Amino acid sequence: MISIRFPIAALSCALLAACASSPAPVAPSPTPPTVLLLSIDGLRADMLDSGNSPNLSRLAREGVRSVGMRPSYPSLTFPNHYTLVTGLRPDRHGMVHNSMNTDALGNFRVESREAVRNPAWWEGGEPLWVSVEKAGYKSATWSWPGSEAPIHGLQAQQRHPYDDSVPLPERMQQVLSWLEGTPDAIKPRFVAAYMEHVDKAGHRYGPDSPEYTAALRQVDAAIGLLIDGMAADGSLDNTNIIVVSDHGMATVKQDQVITPADMIAPELARTVSVGQSIGFAPLPGKHAEAEKALLGRHAHYQCWNKAQLPTRWHYGHNPRVPPIICQMDEGWDAVTPAMRAKRAPGNSGSHGYDPALPSMQAVFVARGPAFAQGKQLSAFDNVDVYPLLTRLIGIPAQPNDGDPKALEQALRVSDM
Template identity: 50%
Template structure:
């Protein structure tokens, strides 16, 4: 059918012009409205599949599959699950969390103990939140800094090292460690980081849970209180994943722990190892650091070096090569490793604890090759293969996997990128 166009007569032109102007005004209104919508603070384009890295402090590798971890068991069954993960030496919280974040051994990233000394920076202890913000203690670039340099937004909850700015860079969203924050509030806030309509969605979200470690120290790794803490964290992870799924976010999930936990009811006074007038005690617990005082070097060496009934001591150059430890200047001249189940504390501390009725039942910090020290590794999500089982892996191999998932450049490190490459759905 042909349609003929009717040209306007001269007397129709004012009417035509009026209609034209009305249409122009209407189109202008639409364009301005669209511009206003575009300028509103909506979330920019974001990765459809962010990386969720979860650490459960003190969770033993053999804690899964015992009825306390239905969420983790499902992730392990449907994803990638290692028989265990060998922690780095010393088997302590801060050194191993920074190894997971950098791919470097503590001997190379500078966090050589939970308690250490530096001639320029002074003393570092994990309870000092202010010291943890001093960048000089953390001598390697963590994953979140590398991601931010690449303009990938990151969000970190309480991960050791995340409150220290490197080259002025911090995670875009972050929360310092605060054990008083209730678990449901933690999940609410972390989920909000991902699902809020404003701001960039994190490409990397790292979250740290401390309650299993605390219960393990207080009651032992197999106590009902520790199992209850494990259930609490498992439930929290399930709630977080549910919240993300409701928002249409299906993350690549990597769940790790920093170390395991052993029954440790036995105490020895560190003064029984070395007299205070003969040596400065740099660190206590399970990995004892001692610096002989001037004029007492030979006496301290003669008393300590070698294998004793409850511990073994080495000078720095003689620390076994398998521990990858002993070159960093923050490591004291003599290092003593306690036998599994033993702790060395100052006598005054032991007496105060006895008077208060405080008796630790569990500890870590022992030989990293002990089964009790094995940590957890599992991975689940679109990036990973399904139903894959691995033997015991080394925790320095986790970082290259995380970097690859995020599409970041891999720096030279202590891990082997080939170890975990086969777990990817598209190697």
């Protein structure tokens, strides 16, 4: 047996050489800044120039804003909130209206907690908080439409259901506590929060009313509290804040209201959805009569077969879309007799009109380490927000309808 011995000095040199040739340890990638998505339901884009939202104006000065953001059709709350977090138009994700009906699922109404919490209505898309959880990160939601249902079996780890009795300062304190991190010091990668106050005031009093302005000031003050809290705890400069709305708001004069029965006899078609985008389902054997009564141009609305809707609306293929869609002219509503009877005297407000209208343009404001400063963007489609959000969060985007390059101009050069 041959014994081989290395001198200690030689062995030391060999070990040093091996260490020198080994790759240096790779430093872990820094955690991307948290993404905070805030929605102000019903805030029209041009209201940012009214002088009634100093905190939103501050975010715009320190970041970017758009002159407008086009909602998806129909320009309603639930369809567009789900579009913002899935990147899919309503015709693809299946939340095609605030009110729907299918043989399998029955009726969907936004005021029905049972329907809102039924995942079967939502599983045509994968919202951001689900994608974040799948990626192994944390997320948090404050009553964002869709967040109360376990979609694909998942919900945000931290969440609060819709509750309009919770004051705005209390909501913002909850959001701030999420941004500060949980006891285990792990912050959510994505936080989404919803505020309904401007929309409610707009519907009741109209967008030109003092009440609408007061609601905007109230929401803006709450955002100011949140910003100040973030500045105090050091999270402001490490958070990408995006403030959006789902749609704008148009004035509806007191006498510019009809009912579905004014459009077609109930013996010919069943009313599926009301408001501004009206859905009708002809009764058995009455299809030809229903089409004759509805299709085409009328005094205050126009109707189409679902397969013949304007192409730019990207709408009509989903089986949840009723066979006949009637679109009200701006400033006109079609509601049930009971809803009409409850309307208070005076002007009111509505949305749900053609997304191309100036009155329907939504808000987009963004501020944070990823965003340029003091830049104004031209109008874009709201489906383009989703690929921006996935990029900021640092997760792969699911198949979507957005353009990943549409909002690159909003980013700092180093982030492009």
